[in-house]
Amino acid sequence: AQSVTQLGSHVSVSEGALVLLRCNYSSSVPPYLFWYVQYPNQGLQLLLKYTSAATLVKGINGFEAEFKKSETSFHLTKPSAHMSDAAEYFCAVSRPKGNEKLTFGTGTRLTIIP
Amino acid sequence: NAGVTQTPKFRILKIGQSMTLQCTQDMNHNYMYWYRQDPGMGLKLIYYSVGAGITDKGEVPNGYNVSRSTTEDFPLRLELAAPSQTSVYFCASRTSASYEQYFGPGTRLTVT
Numbered sequence: 001a002q003s004v005t006q007l008g009s010h011v012s013v014s015e016g017a018l019v020l021l022r023c024n025y026s027s028s029v030p031p032y033l034f035w036y037v038q039y040p041n042q043g044l045q046l047l048l049k050y051t052s053a054a055t056l057v058k059g060i061n062g063f064e065a066e067f068k069k070s071e072t073s074f075h076l077t078k079p080s081a082h083m084s085d086a087a088e089y090f091c092a093v094s095r096p097k098g099n100e101k102l103t104f105g106t107g108t109r110l111t112i113i114p
Numbered sequence: 115n116a117g118v119t120q121t122p123k124f125r126i127l128k129i130g131q132s133m134t135l136q137c138t139q140d141m142n143h144n145y146m147y148w149y150r151q152d153p154g155m156g157l158k159l160i161y162y163s164v165g166a167g168i169t170d171k172g173e174v175p176n177g178y179n180v181s182r183s184t185t186e187d188f189p190l191r192l193e194l195a196a197p198s199q200t201s202v203y204f205c206a207s208r209t210s211a212s213y214e215q216y217f218g219p220g221t222r223l224t225v226t
């Protein structure tokens with residue numbers, strides 16, 4: 001079975017500050033990992049994904065994440081927060097085969113302080 | 115190309131009523147999914163389909179049914195609605211070649 005744990009259901013950062021959203025995974029096989037973003041009253045949109053190529057993955061809107069097998073982590077970062085980054089962020093894990101399903105974390109709501 | 119569309123956007127049901135949530139995608143994706151989202155709980159998979167005529171249960175299928183007669187449509191049926199089914203429902207789809215799921219805008223359902 002796979003699972004993800006997102007540490008911190010709410011994170012607040014000042015505009016221009018570093019954004020760090022934490023995700024740890026559990027998987028019996030090398031996983032595929034994803035970060036999705038959900039803006040208010042909208043569906044989820046893929047930010048970035050790790051599928052066993054480069055361990056540092058760059059996504060949209062200046063976000064990136066690093067796969068660290070030794071720490072079973074896939075934390076999401078952005079060097080400088082923007083007001084438009086305020087949203088809910090979900091980490092998800094999948095087995096890298098066939099019709100495998102995504103297992104989502106419980107989400108982290110990011111608030112940007114002006 | 116509209117992507118994934120869901121209707122209705124909002125609905126209030128009385129306990130015991132039934133309804134169908136509609137989901138349509140125009141991207142010729144063979145995989146389709148239904149999730150429910152509850153505050154602080156993330157997304158839970160209800161049912162999924164890997165192609166027309168093939169469906170399977172997810173994590174929380176009780177109280178729901180699905181069908182997949184065409185590639186484009188994947189309706190979710192609620193029979194005998196209960197307050198525990200108050201939630202936001204999302205439909206998603208993807209190709210077999212990519213793990214990126216494309217989400218619809220959601221249906222907010224309240225059962226009272």
